[in-house]
Amino acid sequence: xxxxxxxxxxxxxxxxxxxxRVAAKTLATVTTAQKNAALEAIAVALExxxxxxxxxxxKDLAAGEANGIxxxxxxxxxxxxARLRGLAAAVRDVIALPDPIGEVLxxxxxxxxxxxxxxxxxxxVVGAIYEARPNVTIDIAALALKSGNGAVLRGGSxxxxxxRALVALIQRALTSVGLAGDAVQTIDExxxxxxxxxxxxxxxxxxxxxxxxxxxxxxxxQESTVPVIETGSGIVHVYVDATADADxxxxxxxNAKTHRPSVCNAAETLLVHRDAAERMxxxxxxxxxxxxxxxxxxxxxxxQVPEVAAADDETWATEHLALEMGVRIVDSIDxxxxxxxxxxxxxxxSIVTQDYANAERFLAEVDSAVVMVNASTRFTDGGEFGFGxxxxxxxxxxxxxxxxxxxxxxxTKWLVRGGGQIR
Amino acid sequence: xxxxxxxxxxxxxxxxxxxxRVAAKTLATVTTAQKNAALEAIAVALExxxxxxxxxxxKDLAAGEANGIxxxxxxxxxxxxARLRGLAAAVRDVIALPDPIGEVLxxxxxxxxxxxxxxxxxxxVVGAIYEARPNVTIDIAALALKSGNGAVLRGGSxxxxxxRALVALIQRALTSVGLAGDAVQTIDExxxxxxxxxxxxxxxxxxxxxxxxxxxxxxxxQESTVPVIETGSGIVHVYVDATADADxxxxxxxNAKTHRPSVCNAAETLLVHRDAAERMxxxxxxxxxxxxxxxxxxxxxxxQVPEVAAADDETWATEHLALEMGVRIVDSIDxxxxxxxxxxxxxxxSIVTQDYANAERFLAEVDSAVVMVNASTRFTDGGEFGFGxxxxxxxxxxxxxxxxxxxxxxxTKWLVRGGGQIR
Numbered sequence: 001x002x003x004x005x006x007x008x009x010x011x012x013x014x015x016x017x018x019x020x021r022v023a024a025k026t027l028a029t030v031t032t033a034q035k036n037a038a039l040e041a042i043a044v045a046l047e048x049x050x051x052x053x054x055x056x057x058x059k060d061l062a063a064g065e066a067n068g069i070x071x072x073x074x075x076x077x078x079x080x081x082a083r084l085r086g087l088a089a090a091v092r093d094v095i096a097l098p099d100p101i102g103e104v105l106x107x108x109x110x111x112x113x114x115x116x117x118x119x120x121x122x123x124x125v126v127g128a129i130y131e132a133r134p135n136v137t138i139d140i141a142a143l144a145l146k147s148g149n150g151a152v153l154r155g156g157s158x159x160x161x162x163x164r165a166l167v168a169l170i171q172r173a174l175t176s177v178g179l180a181g182d183a184v185q186t187i188d189e190x191x192x193x194x195x196x197x198x199x200x201x202x203x204x205x206x207x208x209x210x211x212x213x214x215x216x217x218x219x220x221x222q223e224s225t226v227p228v229i230e231t232g233s234g235i236v237h238v239y240v241d242a243t244a245d246a247d248x249x250x251x252x253x254x255n256a257k258t259h260r261p262s263v264c265n266a267a268e269t270l271l272v273h274r275d276a277a278e279r280m281x282x283x284x285x286x287x288x289x290x291x292x293x294x295x296x297x298x299x300x301x302x303x304q305v306p307e308v309a310a311a312d313d314e315t316w317a318t319e320h321l322a323l324e325m326g327v328r329i330v331d332s333i334d335x336x337x338x339x340x341x342x343x344x345x346x347x348x349x350s351i352v353t354q355d356y357a358n359a360e361r362f363l364a365e366v367d368s369a370v371v372m373v374n375a376s377t378r379f380t381d382g383g384e385f386g387f388g389x390x391x392x393x394x395x396x397x398x399x400x401x402x403x404x405x406x407x408x409x410x411x412t413k414w415l416v417r418g419g420g421q422i423r
Numbered sequence: 424x425x426x427x428x429x430x431x432x433x434x435x436x437x438x439x440x441x442x443x444r445v446a447a448k449t450l451a452t453v454t455t456a457q458k459n460a461a462l463e464a465i466a467v468a469l470e471x472x473x474x475x476x477x478x479x480x481x482k483d484l485a486a487g488e489a490n491g492i493x494x495x496x497x498x499x500x501x502x503x504x505a506r507l508r509g510l511a512a513a514v515r516d517v518i519a520l521p522d523p524i525g526e527v528l529x530x531x532x533x534x535x536x537x538x539x540x541x542x543x544x545x546x547x548v549v550g551a552i553y554e555a556r557p558n559v560t561i562d563i564a565a566l567a568l569k570s571g572n573g574a575v576l577r578g579g580s581x582x583x584x585x586x587r588a589l590v591a592l593i594q595r596a597l598t599s600v601g602l603a604g605d606a607v608q609t610i611d612e613x614x615x616x617x618x619x620x621x622x623x624x625x626x627x628x629x630x631x632x633x634x635x636x637x638x639x640x641x642x643x644x645q646e647s648t649v650p651v652i653e654t655g656s657g658i659v660h661v662y663v664d665a666t667a668d669a670d671x672x673x674x675x676x677x678n679a680k681t682h683r684p685s686v687c688n689a690a691e692t693l694l695v696h697r698d699a700a701e702r703m704x705x706x707x708x709x710x711x712x713x714x715x716x717x718x719x720x721x722x723x724x725x726x727q728v729p730e731v732a733a734a735d736d737e738t739w740a741t742e743h744l745a746l747e748m749g750v751r752i753v754d755s756i757d758x759x760x761x762x763x764x765x766x767x768x769x770x771x772x773s774i775v776t777q778d779y780a781n782a783e784r785f786l787a788e789v790d791s792a793v794v795m796v797n798a799s800t801r802f803t804d805g806g807e808f809g810f811g812x813x814x815x816x817x818x819x820x821x822x823x824x825x826x827x828x829x830x831x832x833x834x835t836k837w838l839v840r841g842g843g844q845i846r
Contacts, residue, residue, distance in 0.1 A: 025764075029787050108809060114798055116808060123820050124790070202644070206820050221625070222648055227821040248843040255845035341448075350839075363838050364452050367547070375537055375841025384846075385539060385837075386531060397546050397629050397834035398650040399822040411820035414808075415786045416773075418798030420671040422678035423807075 009190065013197050016185045017125075017152060017204035023180035024125045024150025032099040034179060035146055039095045041173035042142065043088040049169055050081050056165040057134065064158055069132075077132050077159055087138045094142040097388045100407040101148045114418045120410045122148030127198050127205040129154045129220055131212040134162035140209070141170050141184050143391055147409040150183035152205055154195050160188040199224035206411075211392060214319060229400060229408075231392035234264035234347035235319050236377045239336040239362070240284070241353035242275040248374060249280060249352045250287050255376040256350065258291045262321050264393060265348055265380040269316060269326045271336045272301075277329045281305060285327065293323045300329040316343045333358050337365055344368060347395050348380040369395055369402035432613065436620050439608045440548075440575060440627040446603035447548045447573025455522040457602060458569055462518045464596035465565065466511040472592055473504050479588040480557065487581055492555075500555050500582055510561045517565045520811045523830040524571045537841045543833045545571030550621050550628040552577045552643055554635040557585035563632075564593050564607050566814055570832040573606035575628055577618050583611040622647035629834075634815060637742060652823060652831075654815035657687035657770035658742050659800045662759040662785070663707070664776035665698040671797060672703060672775045673710050678799040679773065681714045685744050687816060688771055688803040692739060692749040694759045697723075700752045704728060708750065716746045723752040739766045756781050760788055767791060770818050771803040792818055792825035 007015065027035070046053075057079040064074055100120050107117040126149045128140045137155050144151040155163040163186045171181035187194040198205065202225045210220040214233045221228055238256050240249045256267035270288075272281055277300070285305040288295050295301075296315045297308035308327065315326040316339070330336045333351075340349050350372035351362040359373040370380045380403060382390045387405030394400040400408040430438065450458070469476075480502040487497055523543050530540040549572045551563045560578050567574035578586040586609050594604035610617040621628065625648045633643040637656045644651055661679050663672045679690035693711075695704055700723070708728040711718050718724075719738045720731035731750065738749040739762070753759045756774075763772050773795035774785040782796040793803045803826060805813045810828030817823040823831040 025788075025790070028790070110802075110807065110809065114802060118825075121790075225645055227650070227819065229821075245843070251843065251845050259846050359840075363840075365448075367448070367451070367544075368836065370837040370839060372839040373841060374843050375839055376845040378846045379533075379537060379839060379841075379844070380837075384533065386533065396650065398652075401835050402541075402837045412824050413791065414793040414803075414825045416793060416795040416798055416802060417782075417786075418796060418802075420668070420674060420797050421802070422674050422799040423682050423801040 009193070010197075013187065013190055013194060014204070016187060017201055019182040020125050020150045020152050020185045021204050023182035024122070026180050027145065027148045027150060027183055028101075028122045028124075030148070030179065032101075034177065035099065035148070036095045037177040038145060038174050038179050039091050039142055041176050042138070042170055043091040045169045045173050046084050046088040046091070046138070050084050053079055053084060053162065053165050053169070054081070056161040059161040060159050069158065073132055073158070077134065077162070079134055079162060083135065087135055091138065091142045094146050094389060097146060097406055099146065100410050103407075105412060112421050114416060114421050117415045118412050119415060120407065121413050123206040123409060123411050125150040125152055125205050126409060127152045127154070127201070127208040127226060129195055129198065129208065129210045129212075129216065131156045131216060132158040134159045134166060136211060137163050137166045137186070138170075139390075141167075143389055143406060143409060145183070147406050149409060152185050152187060152198060154187050154198055157188055157191060163188050196223065199226060202226050209392060229392070229394055229404070230396040231394055231404075232264045233319060233345045233395055234266070234393075235269065235317070235343055235345045236265060236267045236347055237269045237271060237340050237344060237349045238267045238377065239271040239333070239340070239349065239351045240273060240276045240280070241333060241351055241355060241358050242273040243354040243358075244276050244280075244352040245354060246280040246283065249276070250284055252350065252352055252374070252376050253284055254287050254291055256378060257288060257293055257325050258323065259376070259378050261323050265377050266321070267325065267377050268318065268320050269328065269343065271328055271330050271339055273333070273336070274329055274331055277301075277304065281329070288325060291323070293325050295325055295327055297327040298329060301327045319345070333361065337362070340366055340368075345395055347393065348372065348377045350375060350377050369393065432616070433620075436610065436613055436617060437627075439610060440624055442605040443548050443573045443575050443608045444627050446605035447545070449603050450568070450571045450573060450606055451524075451545045451547075453571070453602065455524075457600065458522065458571070459518045460600040461568060461597050461602050462514050462565055464599050465561070465593055466514040468592045468596050469507050469511040469514070469561070473507050476502055476507060476585065476588050476592070477504070479584040482584040483582050492581065496555055496581070500557065500585070502557055502585060506558065510558055514561065514565045517569050517812060520569060520829055522569065523833050526830070528835060535844050537839060537844050540838045541835050542838060543830065544836050546629040546832060546834050548573040548575055548628050549832060550575045550577070550624070550631040550649060552618055552621065552631065552633045552635070552639065554579045554639060555581040557582045557589060559634060560586050560589045560609070561593075562813070564590075566812055566829060566832060568606070570829050572832060575608050575610060575621060577610050577621055580611055580614060586611050619646065622649060625649050632815060652815070652817055652827070653819040654817055654827075655687045656742060656768045656818055657689070657816075658692065658740070658766055658768045659688060659690045659770055660692045660694060660763050660767060660772045661690045661800065662694040662756070662763070662772070662774045663696060663699045663703070664756060664774055664778060664781050665696040666777040666781075667699050667703075667775040668777060669703040669706065672699070673707055675773065675775055675797070675799050676707055677710050677714055679801055680711060680716055680748050681746065682799070682801050684746050688800050689744070690748065690800050691741065691743050692751065692766065694751055694753050694762055696756070696759070697752055697754055700724075700727065704752070711748060714746070716748050718748055718750055720750040721752060724750045742768070756784065760785070763789055763791075768818055770816065771795065771800045773798060773800050792816065
């Protein structure tokens with residue numbers, strides 16, 4: 001490697017990734033106690049560095065305001081005393097999680113006496129691409145470190161100063177307990193080009209996790225030669241079956257839509273069986289309207305509830321992430337399943353029914369990461385499922401599907417112990 | 424869809440994939456008994472259709488000879504009575520395997536009474552790209568069907584007639600037991616363009632498995648937007664440590680290199696600790712030479728065994744797949760691990776040693792799918808590991824690593840059963 005001062009951008013980039021890769025290898029074999037000590041050092045540093053981090057964050061906020069980014073983005077970008085203490089607490093939650101590394105998943109003794117064991121090992125280096133959320137820098141780094149991985153983080157130029165300060169803090173914390181600080185790197189300074197390079201950094205980065213908008217995720221999926229875990233895009237459906245209990249349906253639909261509309265497990269489309277619509281559609285629609293939801297209905301819905309706006313073809317294919325919901329009346333469970341098959345992002349779907357056969361059929365035939373009977377879609381969540389950590393919710397079928405815990409940030413290898421056997 | 428006779432190539436291609444996708448959905452919920460009946464129908468049809476398939480295969484063989492493809496390729500391409508009966512037997516072996524679908528992997532009851540279960544489900548449609556090996560058409564189709572998946576097969580134009588006959592046989596067998604024949608499709612008629620389209624068929628194909636040369640696999644990895652499981656490329660190392668037993672080392676090295684040199688778990692490079700080299704290098708090298716192996720040694724090796732050819736930088740990065748082997752003397756286990764880290768494809772590596780600490784260190788630090796102590800690398804095999812089926816050997820870290828059984832052709836989903844819970 002040439003002297004860093006004379007390196008091209010491409011060389012500087014590869015140099016960072018190579019340092020992360022080499023450092024990550026050393027993390028693969030350290031003890032849980034060492035990893036927890038590093039995490040505790042990060043938590044303490046977050047608490048002790050509030051003024052410095054807030055000052056760096058202020059630069060990003062000022063630039064964001066000057067660039068006219070919206071209030072929502074500015075809020076996501078902001079770090080203050082309470083949020084930094086919250087991040088420190090989140091890091092301590094990760095300390096409390098069991099270490100997945102070394103777990104023996106399968107093992108046997110072959111007929112010839114060879115003993116084989118499949119054990120959990122780190123991926124190596126986890127790449128993450130996200131946008132203007134500096135808290136994700138700490139979240140992903142903590143989860144990666146606990147699972148023995150390095151991390152290369154592209155958090156976006158809008159949060160560049162905040163991320164640089166946070167990554168420097170993480171690197172110092174690692175070094176302070178004798179671990180390799182290089183294991184965590186930010187590549188924000190390489191701009192958009194850096195994100196593109198990260199997607200093609202096969203051999204340096206073992207898995208890439210995009211977190212953010214559907215557009216960001218789609219770009220990463222299309223352009224990445226590094227294996228990707230797709231997370232978070234949710235066109236989520238609730239289907240109210242003919243036999244649904246009206247109180248239960250109203251509670252689930254309203255909760256699924258309004259409890260936290262900006263997240264991926266919030267419902268976007270309500271499908272109602274024609275028989276149930278007669279009994280309860282006006283109530284369902286008016287509870288939604290009363291909660292401030294803009295409802296876009298098909299013609300049959302509007303015939304029953306005229307104050308509902310008109311849906312168009314876009315309605316069913318939209319992840320609103322807001323107090324907006326499409327409502328469509330269907331003639332049968334088959335039509336509901338077909339609608340879901342066509343429009344769903346295969347994140348979460350829920351049926352509300354009293355009919356055993358329809359419940360089991362919905363569970364069997366709907367091809368989504370999480371399929372529910374008589375429950376709010378908001379329960380699709382690593383915390384709710386008891387995993388303790390929120391790595392993301394995978395909507396792909398390879399490697400991980402649904403809420404991901406720490407063990408989804410690992411690979412496996414086979415250890416084979418023989419006594420001279422040959423074939 | 425327009426009438427097939429007027430469709431463009433692109434429409435015909437998508438039409439095939441769409442039919443596979445729709446048919447595969449029906450396979451996801453059929454019973455094991457139905458899938459086994461289909462497999463038995465395939466086995467019977469293979470036995471009863473020998474003359475017809477051999478006649479189609481003869482066309483491919485004649486074209487291959489006319490095109491001057493080598494004897495090895497011609498042999499892989501050939502189907503005869505014995506090989507077709509062997510394929511029927513292999514299909515019956517798949518019948519005997521346990522059905523992975525429906526297995527409950529995890530489950531619990533949440534504090535609010537919601538019951539969650541993670542169950543195995545099929546991927547949907549498995550894509551496979553391979554070259555001139557019509558037996559793979561039956562292998563992959565049988566494994567895909569047993570695991571509830573459809574299959575879209577690109578077996579190469581060199582085997583187009585054979586593959587068309589075999590896929591037609593599979594489709595008739597499926598239909599004969601009341602299952603959707605469309606679940607298995609060949610796309611050989613679309614040529615190279617078809618392979619490219621398959622790699623970009625995200626939404627139609629859930630996972631793509633390339634089987635063949637390193638070049639083929641690398642192309643698929645680079646160009647595919649469908650998730651890929653990388654299989655089979657093996658620059659496999661045996662490291663003979665300072666304390667190795669000479670008889671054991673000779674037996675393992677010779678077996679790993681010569682037992683079946685054309686397969687991915689055959690050893691390609693021998694690393695020998697300097698102390699072991701003094702004791703046994705001439706014997707190791709001469710046993711290899713005596714078995715017909717061309718040995719390429721570094722200078723230190725050639726100083727001890729002059730009849731060895733000279734290695735160059737290419738030697739260590741080559742998957743010979745033939746009776747050829749690189750031999751290098753190293754000063755320490757660290758140097759051996761560093762060499763492996765640099766040149767290995769992370770398939771299988773084995774240490775021969777009597778030293779407990781070095782054995783455990785090699786197991787912990789070598790980052791390969793299978794890491795062995797005192798055993799021939801030839802044991803990296805689904806059959807040897809007791810999986811019953813040979814889907815391939817994954818050299819990637821996502822989803823599956825090492826020998827893959829039927830369960831590696833599956834995804835999972837979470838079934839959530841509630842009683843009206845909301846957050």
